[in-house]
Amino acid sequence: MAVVTADIGPGVRGGPVSLDGYAAGPNQSEDLPFGEGVDGRLHTWMFDHADENRAEVDRIVNAGASIMGRNIFGPDRGDWDLDGKGWWGPEPPYHAPVFVLTHHHREPLEMDGGTTFRFVTDGPESALAQAERAAGDGRLAIAGGAATLNQYLSRGAIDELRLHVVPITLGACERVFDGVDGLTFGIDRIRPTGQVVHMTLRLPAR
Amino acid sequence: MAVVTADIGPGVRGGPVSLDGYAAGPNQSEDLPFGEGVDGRLHTWMFDHADENRAEVDRIVNAGASIMGRNIFGPDRGDWDLDGKGWWGPEPPYHAPVFVLTHHHREPLEMDGGTTFRFVTDGPESALAQAERAAGDGRLAIAGGAATLNQYLSRGAIDELRLHVVPITLGACERVFDGVDGLTFGIDRIRPTGQVVHMTLRLPAR
Numbered sequence: 390m391a392v393v394t395a396d397i398g399p400g401v402r403g404g405p406v407s408l409d410g411y412a413a414g415p416n417q418s419e420d421l422p423f424g425e426g427v428d429g430r431l432h433t434w435m436f437d438h439a440d441e442n443r444a445e446v447d448r449i450v451n452a453g454a455s456i457m458g459r460n461i462f463g464p465d466r467g468d469w470d471l472d473g474k475g476w477w478g479p480e481p482p483y484h485a486p487v488f489v490l491t492h493h494h495r496e497p498l499e500m501d502g503g504t505t506f507r508f509v510t511d512g513p514e515s516a517l518a519q520a521e522r523a524a525g526d527g528r529l530a531i532a533g534g535a536a537t538l539n540q541y542l543s544r545g546a547i548d549e550l551r552l553h554v555v556p557i558t559l560g561a562c563e564r565v566f567d568g569v570d571g572l573t574f575g576i577d578r579i580r581p582t583g584q585v586v587h588m589t590l591r592l593p594a595r
Numbered sequence: 596m597a598v599v600t601a602d603i604g605p606g607v608r609g610g611p612v613s614l615d616g617y618a619a620g621p622n623q624s625e626d627l628p629f630g631e632g633v634d635g636r637l638h639t640w641m642f643d644h645a646d647e648n649r650a651e652v653d654r655i656v657n658a659g660a661s662i663m664g665r666n667i668f669g670p671d672r673g674d675w676d677l678d679g680k681g682w683w684g685p686e687p688p689y690h691a692p693v694f695v696l697t698h699h700h701r702e703p704l705e706m707d708g709g710t711t712f713r714f715v716t717d718g719p720e721s722a723l724a725q726a727e728r729a730a731g732d733g734r735l736a737i738a739g740g741a742a743t744l745n746q747y748l749s750r751g752a753i754d755e756l757r758l759h760v761v762p763i764t765l766g767a768c769e770r771v772f773d774g775v776d777g778l779t780f781g782i783d784r785i786r787p788t789g790q791v792v793h794m795t796l797r798l799p800a801r
Contacts, residue, residue: 408780408796409772410616430779556796560776566615570766573636574614579787586785586794590614590762 406552407431410566411559412535418464424562431555434584445553445580445587453527454520455483456513458537459491462506469495475506486523488516490537513540535563542569547592550574554586612758613637616772617765618741624670630768637761640790651759651786651793659733660726661689662719664743665697668712675701681712692729694722696743719746741769748775753798756780760792 406412413424413431423431434442459465463475480501481487487506495508509516520529531541541547552565566572574590581587612618619630619637629637640648665671669681686707687693693712701714715722726735737747747753758771772778780796787793 408778409776426776556780556782558772558776558778560772560774566764566766568766570615570764572614572764574762576762576787576789576792579785579792581782581785583782586782586792588792 406535406554406565407559408554408556409558409560410535410564411562412533412538412565413562417460426559426561430557434553434555434582438582438584441582442585442587445551448551449530451528452483452485452530453524454485455487455530455532456516456520456537456541457487457489457532458534459489461533461537462487462489462491467493469493471495474498474500477504480504481506485527486520487532488520488523490516513537513544517541517544517546535565535567538565539567539569542566542572545592549577550590550592552588552590554588555584556586612741612760612771613765614760614762615764615766616741616770617768618739618744618771619768623666633765636763640759640761640788644788644790647788648791648793651757654757655736657734658689658691658736659730660691661693661736661738662722662726662743662747663693663695663738664740665695667739667743668693668695668697673699675699677701680704680706683710686710687712691733692726693738694726694729696722719743719750723747723750723752741771741773744771745773745775748772748778751798755783756796756798758794758796760794761790762792 413427417424421427423429429436435446439446461476463473463477465473465475475481475498477483477500481504484503487504489506489508490513491508491510493508494510497508498506500506507519509519517529531538531547538547538550542550572592574592576588577591578589579586619633623630627633629635635642641652645652667682669679669683671679671681681687681704683689683706687710690709693710695712695714696719697714697716699714700716703714704712706712713725715725723735737744737753744753744756748756778798780798782794783797784795785792
């Protein structure tokens with residue numbers, strides 16, 4: 390079975406979380422993909438200090454398949470605007486199938502570089518089964534956001550959780566671990582850099 | 596001015612916090628000082644693995660003065676039962692003045708080993724001023740719980756925050772950083788052990 394990992398939060402190739410557990414500010418929009426009040430501060434480590442954080446940035450990519458919530462795919466809400474191709478530009482960084490959780494049907498969207506977005510309307514279990522088949526022996530990545538991560542954490546579907554903790558407090562919006570109590574992780578690898586504390590945590594084998 | 600530090604949560608000599616930011620389970624009582632559902636798991640690193648975590652355990656003690664919420668002093672609620680001397684036994688580990696925030700007047704309580712509990716009824720600013728005077732050039736420690744820490748964080752009164760993050764989720768009770776958004780910390784020292792991730796964070800100078 391594919392090893393399921395999660396790098397949570399929005400952001401290019403996975404993402405960070407604030408010290409108080411938020412993965413984005415409120416009111417995400419096309420102009421503010423990370424929400425209000427964040428001002429890029431959750432992502433400085435990826436964008437402005439990529440060399441110092443290279444090991445973690447590189448580990449986020451190269452999954453055999455990914456699952457994400459609709460808000461991580463793009464700014465679109467409700468019925469699809471079929472001209473909209475999401476946040477990720479013509480060549481998204483996934484280079485593999487990406488399963489997008491949504492309540493609204495949409496045909497698969499093939500992008501440059503091997504990324505195909507597949508829109509799953511029959512729930513997270515179905516998305517997990519489809520993504521595990523697609524990943525094969527590779528890694529299956531839960532690409533966020535917090536609500537999607539929490540859903541899979543509460544199902545016991547995640548083997549390894551990578552939290553990239555940025556030492557700021559945000560105080561609003563989707564929170565990691567909301568409604569997911571009773572978990573016990575093992576501490577695998579902790580690496581602080583100047584901007585972020587990278588925490589790799591293990592969950593018991595399924 | 597005294598350097599103000601905080602090791603948050605209940606527990607002997609300061610304490611830990613869960614991965615989702617809780618410093619205790621709900622319904623603390625004399626029988627369950629850390630609340631329901633915790634079962635000592637937040638404190639294993641202190642009690643069962645003290646050697647491995649010696650540096651951090653030792654850094655928690657030796658403050659010139661401390662401030663704590665009433666629930667950290669003892670199980671008593673409402674009007675004082677003057678026979679009750681708190682959680683800490685006849686010789687508490689503080690060996691210095693401890694200022695306890697409460698709405699109910701009580702005379703100072705002198706314990707063995709140099710600890711005196713002083714009960715402050717005129718608010719957190721007054722407690723801070725009194726404790727800073729008592730600490731002199733020494734360190735002033737905010738000894739928790741989460742609500743007390745949050746109160747002083749929101750006043751900008753804390754110089755250094757030490758989070759002892761235990762990789763479990765609890766999902767209830769007092770949460771660190773609740774109502775305290777907009778903070779930006781510096782990453783000072785991060786040390787994982789087998790049971791806990793010790794994080795020392797700096798706040799801007801007052």
